[in-house]
Amino acid sequence: MGSFSKLVFVSFGVINTVNAWGVLGHATVAYVAQHYLSSDTASWAQGVLGDTSDSYLANIASWADQYRLTSAGKWSAALHYIDAQDNPPSDCNVDYDRDCGDSGCSISAISNYTQRVSDGRLSASNTEEALKFLVHFLGDLTQPLHDESYEVGGNDIDVTFDGYKDNLHSDWDTYMPEKLVNGSSLSDAQSWADSLVKEIESGDFKAQAASWIEGDSISDVITTASRWASDANAFVCTVVMPDGAAALQTGDLYPTYYNSAIGTIELQIAKGGYRLGNWLNSIYSSKIAKRDFESFVETRDAAPAAAPAAAPDLSVREARPLSRAQLAREAMGGSCCKSRGREEDHEHQH
Numbered sequence: 001m002g003s004f005s006k007l008v009f010v011s012f013g014v015i016n017t018v019n020a021w022g023v024l025g026h027a028t029v030a031y032v033a034q035h036y037l038s039s040d041t042a043s044w045a046q047g048v049l050g051d052t053s054d055s056y057l058a059n060i061a062s063w064a065d066q067y068r069l070t071s072a073g074k075w076s077a078a079l080h081y082i083d084a085q086d087n088p089p090s091d092c093n094v095d096y097d098r099d100c101g102d103s104g105c106s107i108s109a110i111s112n113y114t115q116r117v118s119d120g121r122l123s124a125s126n127t128e129e130a131l132k133f134l135v136h137f138l139g140d141l142t143q144p145l146h147d148e149s150y151e152v153g154g155n156d157i158d159v160t161f162d163g164y165k166d167n168l169h170s171d172w173d174t175y176m177p178e179k180l181v182n183g184s185s186l187s188d189a190q191s192w193a194d195s196l197v198k199e200i201e202s203g204d205f206k207a208q209a210a211s212w213i214e215g216d217s218i219s220d221v222i223t224t225a226s227r228w229a230s231d232a233n234a235f236v237c238t239v240v241m242p243d244g245a246a247a248l249q250t251g252d253l254y255p256t257y258y259n260s261a262i263g264t265i266e267l268q269i270a271k272g273g274y275r276l277g278n279w280l281n282s283i284y285s286s287k288i289a290k291r292d293f294e295s296f297v298e299t300r301d302a303a304p305a306a307a308p309a310a311a312p313d314l315s316v317r318e319a320r321p322l323s324r325a326q327l328a329r330e331a332m333g334g335s336c337c338k339s340r341g342r343e344e345d346h347e348h349q350h
């Protein structure tokens with residue numbers, strides 16, 4: 001009995017530490033988004049996912065993190081981030097042409113899956129996959145260290161947080177959010193999302209929420225997602241490591257550093273959910289609803305059905321020599337987030 005529960009605990013800990021924003025963060029982004037979906041968009045998404053529960057987006061929000069760990073899904077690891085080759089803390093910036101690797105990045109992935117989810121010529125399972133990727137990647141993009149190449153997005157910056165030895169990236173993904181809500185379950189995510197929605201509707205975020213989606217356009221995804229990435233990347237210089245990485249490696253990041261960062265974490269989770277809701281509504285209203293109407297008219301007028309063209313694929317990027325940042329990612333197997341289980345460290349420490 002004792003060894004059984006320990007086994008369960010350890011496996012859960014390992015699963016829990018490999019997610020970007022952790023399971024909690026991604027589920028919270030998803031619940032915020034669900035709040036803002038129109039009823040037509042929600043029905044469409046539930047149909048695509050085959051899930052009519054109250055947690056239809058939250059249930060699949062971390063699927064992409066599990067998928068990239070499988071041999072079939074390894075190719076997708078690079079799509080969880082963009083390695084901005086800037087110079088924090090003095091200079092933060094994202095340049096899509098400079099920073100999106102040859103195997104793709106979060107920005108190209110959002111462009112690709114925005115197109116695919118609304119294509120109408122893909123199989124049900126490919127459409128479902130596209131929606132699951134979109135829900136996840138719009139969340140990843142708002143985590144500042146997913147828009148940064150420095151020390152492999154902070155994965156190689158060893159720190160101490162709340163008595164545990166871990167790395168700066170996993171503290172931002174998982175441990176600081178979990179410290180805030182004191183949990184990591186779907187119901188914790190739901191109540192965090194409820195409080196963020198309240199901030200958007202009538203609290204601290206009310207005045208700025210409109211600016212989070214200003215200019216967002218599904219007809220120019222690269223420009224839109226690049227703006228999202230630049231917005232998050234700016235926090236690397238101002239909040240994540242304003243005095244450089246070395247300053248974070250002395251002493252415990254709790255409570256002083258945590259207190260300086262947690263407001264930005266809440267902002268970015270709220271922003272990710274608000275953007276995702278708006279993005280899916282735009283996809284539904286300008287692609288899906290329009291296409292359904294056109295095919296209705298076409299059928300009614302008995303026009304000959306056009307032969308479906310092959311679905312477009314990810315455009316092939318020109319091969320370029322690997323940058324230092326890309327070589328560092330290669331050394332991490334192209335992953336976004338170190339999968340070191342903190343529970344293991346915990347065991348070693350005690």
Ligand SMILES: [Zn+2]
Nearest residue numbers: 020021173337
């Ligand atoms: Zn991550």
Ligand SMILES: [Zn+2]
Nearest residue numbers: 020065080140
């Ligand atoms: Zn991810």
